[in-house]
Amino acid sequence: MNIAAIPRSRPAPKARWFVPTGLILLSLVPILAGTFRLTQLAGGQVTPDNARFFDSPLPVLIHIPTVTLYLVLGAFQFVPPLRRGKRGRASWHKVAGRILAPTGLLAALSGLWMAVFYDLPPLDGPLLLVLRLVFGSAMVAFIILGFIAVRRRNYVRHSEWMFRAYAIGIAQGTIVVVTLPWIALVGPVTELSRALLIGASWVLSLAVTEYFIHRRARGPAPEGQTLRDGAAGPELPAIT
Numbered sequence: 001m002n003i004a005a006i007p008r009s010r011p012a013p014k015a016r017w018f019v020p021t022g023l024i025l026l027s028l029v030p031i032l033a034g035t036f037r038l039t040q041l042a043g044g045q046v047t048p049d050n051a052r053f054f055d056s057p058l059p060v061l062i063h064i065p066t067v068t069l070y071l072v073l074g075a076f077q078f079v080p081p082l083r084r085g086k087r088g089r090a091s092w093h094k095v096a097g098r099i100l101a102p103t104g105l106l107a108a109l110s111g112l113w114m115a116v117f118y119d120l121p122p123l124d125g126p127l128l129l130v131l132r133l134v135f136g137s138a139m140v141a142f143i144i145l146g147f148i149a150v151r152r153r154n155y156v157r158h159s160e161w162m163f164r165a166y167a168i169g170i171a172q173g174t175i176v177v178v179t180l181p182w183i184a185l186v187g188p189v190t191e192l193s194r195a196l197l198i199g200a201s202w203v204l205s206l207a208v209t210e211y212f213i214h215r216r217a218r219g220p221a222p223e224g225q226t227l228r229d230g231a232a233g234p235e236l237p238a239i240t
């Protein structure tokens with residue numbers, strides 16, 4: 001029996017919003033931290049803690065608006081009905097995707113720029129620098145691979161690469177989720193534990209994404225669609 005032909009039970013309308021709501025909640029802390037940093041930069045108060053941002057403001061002025069837009073707009077790409085277009089009109093998913101790909105690239109590239117050229121603040125060491133270079137470069141590579149896949153009309157691969165890129169971005173929110181219990185149970189972070197916790201957030205976020213990608217690949221497709229490579233259709237199989 002071809003399990004791909006089994007009609008897939010669609011999530012209830014309310015359940016469809018769980019994922020984007022959770023993603024936006026996770027984004028809140030880094031977005032608020034970024035807003036605070038931009039306000040500080042606008043206010044002109046230079047301190048030893050923020051001097052690096054004043055010395056070279058361009059990357060941080062690119063980074064904070066692009067990461068904010070990427071995380072918030074990207075969260076809505078997980079709502080299946082928004083992926084469907086009306087006849088003759090581009091879907092929300094397509095329009096948002098055209099904004100998200102360059103925004104995500106600018107977010108990651110400006111992060112890499114700061115990682116390479118900013119002086120390391122007291123709790124950031126060489127290990128964190130290496131992790132930022134690895135995961136920041138991976139985010140760039142995943143967005144490019146997702147773009148190449150969609151140009152080849154391979155929508156399944158496209159969504160997988162874009163989910164992975166988003167996982168690297170949303171890990172900035174996961175950092176709070178892993179760091180707060182650490183501080184409560186172990187105590188203040190050190191240079192090493194901070195790097196390991198940030199690295200763990202990236203690994204955790206990518207592991208959860210791989211789990212959903214794997215589960216989706218094994219599961220039944222929506223009625224009339226299969227999950228083979230290159231499968232095209234108005235609605236991508238939902239990751240929810």
Ligand code: HEM
Nearest residue numbers: 030033034037067107108111112114115118132136169172
């Ligand atoms: C897309 C999700 C991301 C969000 C929400 C985010 C958020 C932020 C925020 C709010 C800041 C300002 C920190 C402060 O004011 O002290 C910042 C700085 C920075 N980000 Fe990101 N970021 C993201 C992605 C990345 C990536 C992928 C990299 C990897 C290279 C990166 C590297 C950096 C670096 C190096 C800094 C400067 C850190 C410092 O000198 O204190 N970011 N990010």
